[in-house]
Structures are given as structure tokens and as C-alpha cells.
Amino acid sequence: MAARIIDGKALSAKVRSEIAERVRRLGSRGVTPGLAVVLVGENPASQIYVRNKAAACEAAGMLSRVIPMGADTAEDELLDVIDSLNNDPAIHGILVQLPLPGHIDTGLVIEAISPDKDVDGFHVSNAGLLMTGRPRFRPCTPYGVMTMLESEGVTLRGAEAVIVGASNIVGKPMAMLLLAAGATVTLCNSKTRDLGAQTRRADVLVVATGKPGIVTGEMVKPGAVVIDVGINRLPSGKLVGDVDFSSAAEVASAITPVPGGVGPMTIAMLLMNTLEAAERTPAI
Numbered sequence: 548m549a550a551r552i553i554d555g556k557a558l559s560a561k562v563r564s565e566i567a568e569r570v571r572r573l574g575s576r577g578v579t580p581g582l583a584v585v586l587v588g589e590n591p592a593s594q595i596y597v598r599n600k601a602a603a604c605e606a607a608g609m610l611s612r613v614i615p616m617g618a619d620t621a622e623d624e625l626l627d628v629i630d631s632l633n634n635d636p637a638i639h640g641i642l643v644q645l646p647l648p649g650h651i652d653t654g655l656v657i658e659a660i661s662p663d664k665d666v667d668g669f670h671v672s673n674a675g676l677l678m679t680g681r682p683r684f685r686p687c688t689p690y691g692v693m694t695m696l697e698s699e700g701v702t703l704r705g706a707e708a709v710i711v712g713a714s715n716i717v718g719k720p721m722a723m724l725l726l727a728a729g730a731t732v733t734l735c736n737s738k739t740r741d742l743g744a745q746t747r748r749a750d751v752l753v754v755a756t757g758k759p760g761i762v763t764g765e766m767v768k769p770g771a772v773v774i775d776v777g778i779n780r781l782p783s784g785k786l787v788g789d790v791d792f793s794s795a796a797e798v799a800s801a802i803t804p805v806p807g808g809v810g811p812m813t814i815a816m817l818l819m820n821t822l823e824a825a826e827r828t829p830a831i
């Protein structure tokens with residue numbers, strides 16, 4: 548069986564054009580959604596991510612403000628910047644690009660962002676709301692995966708969903724969203740005893756470990772939907788996911804490619820979260 552390829556690039560373009568339309572409508576209320584992205588240091592990968600986020604924001608008609616800060620920025624200085632963004636009515640979403648330099652306490656910085664502007668959805672109060680079934684912001688990558696599954700018409704109610712990888716930013720919120728959609732969820736981590744035995748039960752398999760090729764075709768249930776969140780750069784320079792695409796595509800009914808799968812959806816959902824934050828702003 549040759550799997551259908553789930554085109555994240557095309558879906559992301561569709562979502563972004565719907566967002567642009569909602570941004571126009573909000574404009575008639577005198578509100579332009581604004582996203583501030585704080586970048587500390589000169590990590591080249593982070594610089595590219597930030598540039599892409601800012602460009603996507605502007606293309607959707609939103610205000611984007613990038614705040615570059617030196618690698619030696621003191622923690623207090625960063626907290627002051629966040630405080631002023633928390634109080635800036637033109638800014639509806641605040642994102643601090645991770646990773647931060649080692650001398651800065653990432654947890655402290657995330658908790659300093661106003662939960663109402665925490666468009667990454669990483670603040671403990673937003674994690675708690677998600678866990679209790681009342682999400683304010685859904686973390687962008689799992690939100691993008693849910694949007695993909697919905698657009699593919701995948702039945703989640705009663706489905707066996709297996710997630711490989713249990714990080715705070717991908718695996719755990721992914722589990723909460725799939726559970727809320729009625730799936731029976733298994734969350735695997737690096738200590739899972741027999742990974743294949745878990746993945747082979749999955750109607751929906753989401754893989755987010757940062758380990759290229761960790762899931763191969765023989766670990767996939769025939770007809771499963773496979774979502775590959777991983778982004779790994781091989782020594783050859785080639786970009787690959789966590790799933791061995793060619794063997795998994797022989798068995799799955801649908802699969803996301805890397806690149807062009809989950810990655811573009813993550814940016815689209817960041818814009819969605821910023822838009823939703825702006826839409827919640829009371830009319831002046």
C-alpha cells in the first residue's frame with residue numbers, strides 16, 4: 548500500500564489565508580494582531596525561525612516586532628522586556644525563542660509572560676488549562692497536528708493513538724489534545740520497553756523524539772496515519788524526520804513528509820494563536 552502524503556505546506560497556506568481574512572475583519576474593529584518575538588543571542592537556527600515567523604506574521608497582515616538581544620543579556624534585563632510587552636496593548640502574543648543561553652532560567656522567563664499573551668502555550672497556567680480540558684492556547688506544533696488530522700478527516704474518537712516522545716512542548720500537549728478528541732492515548736518515552744509493540748497498535752502514530760529513523764515500516768500498523776514531527780539535519784546536510792519515510796509509507800494509509808509536513812503547520816498555528824488572542828481583546 549502506498550500512503551497518501553499529507554501536504555503540510557498546502558494546508559498551512561490554506562490556514563494562513565483564512566487567518567488573513569479574519570485579520571482583515573478584526574481590522575474593522577480597529578485591532579491589528581501583534582506578535583513580539585524575543586531572540587536572545589545569535590543561534591543561526593533560531594535566527595532563521597524568528598525571521599520566518601516575522602515574515603509569516605506580516606504576510607497575514609499582522610504586526611510583528613522582533614526584539615534581538617545580545618547573548619550576554621542579563622536575566623533581569625530580559626524580564627524587564629517581557630514586562631513591558633505584557634503591558635503593551637499593541638502586542639497580543641509574546642514568544643521567547645528557545646533555547647535561551649545557559650545563564651538564563653528558561654522556566655522563570657516563560658512564567659513571566661502574561662498567560663493571556665503566551666502564544667506558545669508553555670506557561671504552567673496554560674498547560675494546566677489544557678490538561679483540564681479548557682485550553683486557552685494550544686501549543687503550536689500539537690495544534691498543527693490536530694489541524695492536519697481534522698483536515699484529513701481522521702476519526703479520533705475511539706482510535707488508538709500512540710505518541711513517541713513526551714516533551715512538554717510536543718508529546719505531552721499532543722496527548723492532551725488527542726485524549727480530548729476521544730482517542731485512547733499511549734505516551735512513550737526513552738524508557739519504553741518495547742517501542743514496536745506500542746507503535747504497532749496505533750491507528751494514529753505521532754513521532755517526536757529527535758531520533759532519525761526511530762520508527763520504521765515494520766513498527767507501523769497497516770493503514771495507520773503517521774505524523775512525523777521530527778526535524779533532523781543529517782551530516783550530509785539532508786533534512787529528515789524521526790520516521791523512516793520510505794518503509795513507513797509502504798504500510799501507512801497516510802503520512803507526513805519532512806520537510807513539508809508538520810513544520811509549516813507550526814508557524815500557521817502560531818499565527819492562529821496570536822489572532823485568537825487579539826480576537827479575545829475587548830473592543831475599545
Ligand code: NDP
Nearest residue numbers: 688712713714717736737755756757776777778809810813
Ligand atoms: P525533546 O528532546 O525535548 O524530547 C524528546 C522526547 O523523545 C523525550 O520525551 C524522550 O524521552 C523521547 N525519546 C528519546 N529517545 C527515545 C526513544 N529511543 N524511544 C522513545 N522515546 C524517546 O524533543 P522535542 O519534543 O522538543 O522535539 C522532538 C523532535 O521534534 C525534534 O526533532 C525537534 O526538532 C522536532 N520538533 C519539530 C517541530 C516542528 O515544528 N515540526 C517543533 C518542535 C520540535 P525521555 O522523556 O525519556 O527523555
